[in-house]
Amino acid sequence: MEIKMSDIAEMAGVSKSTVSRALKNDCRVKEETKNNILKIARKYNYQPNKVAQALAEKNTKIIAVILPSAPRSVSDPFFLEFLHGVNNAAYQQGYSLTIPPVEKENFASFKEINQKINFDGVILTEPQLNDPRIKYLQENKTPFVFNGNPMADRDISWVDTDNQLGAYQAVDYLIKKGHKKIATITGPLNLVAGKYRLEGYLQALKENNLQLNEDWIIESDFTEKGAHLAAKNLIKDYNEISAVFAANDLMALGIIKSLKDAGIRIPEDLSLIAFDSIKMGEYIEPPLTTIKNTGLEKGEKAVELLIKIIENQDLAGKHILYPPELVVRDSVQDIN
Structure with a gap:
């Protein structure tokens, strides 16, 4: 029976x-x-x-994961790796995942998802400056963890890689290789990661007494297509600049396509460095010099923090900051 x-x-x-x-x-x-x-x-x-x-027990054992909206989402190799880490850790703890679709920069869409789907807690990605989701989740007493430091209330739990330091390391490496005229294609500057990777670029120029040219800072959207279009604005100035810092690897792929279409060789004519260290970067030509941003480990740690909050366990620390690491490959030319 x-x-x-x-x-x-x-x-x-x-x-x-x-x-x-x-x-x-x-x-x-x-x-x-x-x-x-x-x-x-x-x-x-x-x-x-x-x-x-x-x-x-009035629990669902379900964790919601809010990824960036299309065209990025799981098509972005970084977030695919992050999601793999989230899934690994959740499965080991007996939790399942739901990945609801949320429209880009549509707070009403986020609230609707939160009201319609039952889950025990949520992992959010890409914190915005003054992110409205924080107050809403706090008022609704919904456990949450950010992938990314939201630069807000210290009581908020998050995991992140030091964006400003990583960008600084990337640009400082270019400078040490003799580059003095360095452009950057940034992510959206309303996102914490976009803003602080730009800050790292500016800090490296300032500390090395290099002149800032505002025309060499081009805002994009962290996508391959966006950077492909943005890079076309740099091509007309490429005789003046010797290197580009792309704020993520996916954008670097778009930049490479634009440069190759224009007959500009990497790194012989223009050096390129990026941020994220996605697997694909190892196998393009030339292999991409970049900053390691550990998506898998951050995904696992985000789940660990969130489950402790859900289950009212003691937290040793609410903020997990991973150090960035320079990964040297073949896309930067030494011009000393």
Whole structure:
């Protein structure tokens, strides 16, 4: 005879949540009640259903992951690696994922998702400056963790790589290789990552006493297509500049296409460095010099933090900052 949790609850004269806790050996259940429930479960060879257990405890065991909207989303290799880390850690802890579609910069769309889908907590990506999602989630008492430092309330949990330091390392490396006229194609400057990678570029120029040319700072959108178009504005000045810092690897791919279409060789005519260290960067020609941004580890750590918040466990630290690491390949020419 196959029985359900509700059947055991009825036989034992308790609620389904008490049955669920007893089966987990929860200390809140009286010993006598626990023993009775376990006796019934053994008698009928009961196999607990994880979904039923979660519902009985008023939990869903579901984590929502809010990725950037199309065209990026899982088509961006960095976020695919991040999602792989999230999935690994969630599965090991008995949680499932949902990845709801949220329209770009549409706060109403985000609120609608939060109201329609049941989940225990949410992992958010790409924090904006003055991100409106923070206040909304706090007011609704929804557990959340950011992939990216939102530069807001210190009580907010996040994982990140030091964007400003990583960008600084990239541009400083170009300078050490003899480059003095360096352009950059940035991500959206309303995003924390876009702003602080630009800050790192500016810091490296300033500390090395290099003149800033505003025309060599071009804002893009962290996509291959966006950077392909943006790079066309640099091509007319390429005789003046000797290197470009792309704010992520995906944009570097778009820049490479634009330069190759114009007959400009990398690194012989123009050097290129980027940020993220996606796998694809190893196999393009030339292999891309970049800054490592550990998507897999950040995904795993974000889940670890979130589950501790959901389950009211002690947090050793709410902020996890990974150091950036220069990955030297073949896209930068030494012109000393």
